Amino acid sequence: MKIKVVFALLGSIIICMLGIAIGSVLIPFNDIIAVIGSKVLGTAKDAGIDKVTLSIIWDMRIPRVLMAFAVGAALSVSGAIMQSTLKNPLASSYTLGVSSGAAFGAGIVITAGLTLPILGFLTLPLAGFIFGMLTVLGAVAFAASMDRSMDTNTIILSGMVFSLFVNAMLTLMSSLKREDAQKLIMWQMGSFSQKSWVHVMIFLPIAFILIFFTLFYVRELDLLTFGEEHAKAAGVDANKVKWILLGLSSALTGCAVSFSGVIGFVDLVAPHVVRKIYGSSHRIVVPISAIFGGCFMVVADLIARTIISPSELPVGAVTALVGAPFFGYVYFSGRKR
Amino acid sequence: MKKAILLIMVAILAFGFISCSKTDSNVQLIEDSNSVENSSGVVNTKDRAGNDIEVPKTVDRIISMAPSTTEILLDLGLGDKIVAIDRNAKGLKGEKGLDEGVPEFDMMAPDIEKLVSLKPNIVFTSGMSNLEGKAEPYKPLRDLGVCVAEIPTSNSIEAIKEDIIFIADITKTSEKGREIVESIDAEVDKIARIGKDIKEKKTVYFEIAAAPNMYSFGSGVFLNEIIELVGATNIFKDYNSWINVSEESVVAANPDVILTNVNYIDDPVGEIKSRKGWENIKAVKNNEVYYIDNNSSNLPNHNFVKAMKEIAKAIYPDKY
Numbered sequence: 001m002k003i004k005v006v007f008a009l010l011g012s013i014i015i016c017m018l019g020i021a022i023g024s025v026l027i028p029f030n031d032i033i034a035v036i037g038s039k040v041l042g043t044a045k046d047a048g049i050d051k052v053t054l055s056i057i058w059d060m061r062i063p064r065v066l067m068a069f070a071v072g073a074a075l076s077v078s079g080a081i082m083q084s085t086l087k088n089p090l091a092s093s094y095t096l097g098v099s100s101g102a103a104f105g106a107g108i109v110i111t112a113g114l115t116l117p118i119l120g121f122l123t124l125p126l127a128g129f130i131f132g133m134l135t136v137l138g139a140v141a142f143a144a145s146m147d148r149s150m151d152t153n154t155i156i157l158s159g160m161v162f163s164l165f166v167n168a169m170l171t172l173m174s175s176l177k178r179e180d181a182q183k184l185i186m187w188q189m190g191s192f193s194q195k196s197w198v199h200v201m202i203f204l205p206i207a208f209i210l211i212f213f214t215l216f217y218v219r220e221l222d223l224l225t226f227g228e229e230h231a232k233a234a235g236v237d238a239n240k241v242k243w244i245l246l247g248l249s250s251a252l253t254g255c256a257v258s259f260s261g262v263i264g265f266v267d268l269v270a271p272h273v274v275r276k277i278y279g280s281s282h283r284i285v286v287p288i289s290a291i292f293g294g295c296f297m298v299v300a301d302l303i304a305r306t307i308i309s310p311s312e313l314p315v316g317a318v319t320a321l322v323g324a325p326f327f328g329y330v331y332f333s334g335r336k337r
Numbered sequence: 338m339k340k341a342i343l344l345i346m347v348a349i350l351a352f353g354f355i356s357c358s359k360t361d362s363n364v365q366l367i368e369d370s371n372s373v374e375n376s377s378g379v380v381n382t383k384d385r386a387g388n389d390i391e392v393p394k395t396v397d398r399i400i401s402m403a404p405s406t407t408e409i410l411l412d413l414g415l416g417d418k419i420v421a422i423d424r425n426a427k428g429l430k431g432e433k434g435l436d437e438g439v440p441e442f443d444m445m446a447p448d449i450e451k452l453v454s455l456k457p458n459i460v461f462t463s464g465m466s467n468l469e470g471k472a473e474p475y476k477p478l479r480d481l482g483v484c485v486a487e488i489p490t491s492n493s494i495e496a497i498k499e500d501i502i503f504i505a506d507i508t509k510t511s512e513k514g515r516e517i518v519e520s521i522d523a524e525v526d527k528i529a530r531i532g533k534d535i536k537e538k539k540t541v542y543f544e545i546a547a548a549p550n551m552y553s554f555g556s557g558v559f560l561n562e563i564i565e566l567v568g569a570t571n572i573f574k575d576y577n578s579w580i581n582v583s584e585e586s587v588v589a590a591n592p593d594v595i596l597t598n599v600n601y602i603d604d605p606v607g608e609i610k611s612r613k614g615w616e617n618i619k620a621v622k623n624n625e626v627y628y629i630d631n632n633s634s635n636l637p638n639h640n641f642v643k644a645m646k647e648i649a650k651a652i653y654p655d656k657y
Contacts, residue, residue, distance in 0.1 A: 059614025194549040310586030
């Protein structure tokens, strides 16, 4: 197990380095190290690196790769939590309406042309996050009021009802405001283009704290996987824990979606693959899902921006294109025997 | 409206090139032997997309469902004969004889009943309305016997001139049409004469949609032709048609000049200059980022001359 974990860590570092190196211009590893060295440690000036290359590495590639990694990690952990809490291998925060809610929030901001006074670039992410969370909380609260025991199926169904309803409002809005529809579609498609250090500085700590916080609940997650009766017998207040976990999970997705748009599939695939390889103890699944999801996203983004260079594909298209067959392979390969 | 134009531009991306090659092989002007005038004065010919059309004897109730065509019609002196325009041409109302109260329609989904009730004898469409796999929205008009002339978006100066001649011919204003084309030729010649002597060509990045979904173009677009005429080089000339481009590819190409015709944000030039990591691009360092009039650089018609002059002055201020 230790070896596998070390392997995962090493792998993630290599993938991130590749992500920084490959693009419309190939950058040698020692240049990257030199740039990071000079920027972070303030040592050895630019070592003769071209100014343009410097801004490509430091202002574009590195923030982009870090952002992709963090978003991938956040989505995967969120998926792992949802799958275990709702005991449904297909559950994700998207099922509970995070993305529809976030898109609706973004839609309101775009069509109304609102901007926050000082931190204008945060208007969309903030609106997306708030509406995403509201939708999930609404769905869960609705489920709780319908069904005291908060049965997982009730939660899922109520989530779908909420997300479909919000989706309908979104459709209505974009057909009434045709000229903004394009912008909204672009926002929804998801992309890591134009992510700067500001985004990284805001998102990275949030994602890290939320994932770290999740680690305190690994025992409860294990117990919930076995069933509520088990959890209750072990002295876990199932309903309270569910609220916390669903909240954590939606906050992770909500943040990710607000900053990068809707990117599907990672949250579904990563935890399953990790469970296949590392077993299903959440003490391992949660952190390794984060690493695996992060790497997966970095690779997906790498493909998205290089395959039809100088154009870019929406990263969501790549995650599904690469993810679906890969997932099929991993998930079903064990079943043949 | 500005955003709508952007939307259309993006829509052109996919089909622009296809329609271009289609029209080139089907250029049929009225004088061609194929045009047959029958006893009632109806002229049988082909429109710019190669469809057979019957042009009525009198053309005095015109509907134009494309802003570029509307501008051409106005300069042919037909403003008072236009009975409906598309919504994107709203800004032209009240100009050059176009009535303030002329009704507007959504060119992608026009209210056909209302169009019919206006009793047009000719309808100009852009062919763009045929996108998205939907049935052609103007077919009912055609079935009713109204002459629907399709003018696909042109992607070269040559094709733009042919469009003008075509429109002029079917609206019986051939002479005026030829005048416009001659003045285009004169202006293009003037620029080309200076442009061809420029040896040290500056590289140019032309942005038509701002971050985060930046769009530019390669060859096969009239703007690329203009950049070459002026004596400069488009950094994406090796690509075809309209393309969305990544930030990195622009920074890596390190253009000498950046042009933008983005008009849906407040300060497009300032926005480009303030982009993170762009400060080391030559154009930004030397403060050579310029705004080019949106309408004239956007619509494929004779007004491109205005954009051409602006582009020439922006890239080589000492030569033009």
